[in-house]
Amino acid sequence: MSLTLDPEVAGRLSRNDQGLVCVVVQDDDSDEVLMVAWMNDEALRRTLTEGRVTYWSRSRQEYWRKGDTSGHVQYVRSVAIDCDGDALLLRVEQIGPACHTGTRSCFQAGGLLPLSREA
Numbered sequence: 001m002s003l004t005l006d007p008e009v010a011g012r013l014s015r016n017d018q019g020l021v022c023v024v025v026q027d028d029d030s031d032e033v034l035m036v037a038w039m040n041d042e043a044l045r046r047t048l049t050e051g052r053v054t055y056w057s058r059s060r061q062e063y064w065r066k067g068d069t070s071g072h073v074q075y076v077r078s079v080a081i082d083c084d085g086d087a088l089l090l091r092v093e094q095i096g097p098a099c100h101t102g103t104r105s106c107f108q109a110g111g112l113l114p115l116s117r118e119a
Helices: 041-050 106-110
Strands: 021-027 033-039 054-057 062-065 074-081 087-094
Touching (some): 033 041, 041 054
Antiparallel strands (some): 054 062
């Protein structure tokens, strides 16, 4: 088993200055957007090969496999890359809440912003 990200996949990624790619996480059954997180090459390799989602925690500067401490596991259903290679779409089976606040979605926890119609 290879311990590096497939070079063909790695070559398609457009990373930020920290070597990270933005990840949008969507529930595979409901299509609800659950959260946004970040991955580096190793986190993506683990996610593609292990069947569970691993992220890179920018605040803790360490790998974070979703659910290891909370029990709120994300099982990978599919991974897509956008046209520019700077974002990934993960469709997951979410067990329990996705947000660290205990809500189903981080966007539910954050709430809606008011729209301004000034022109």
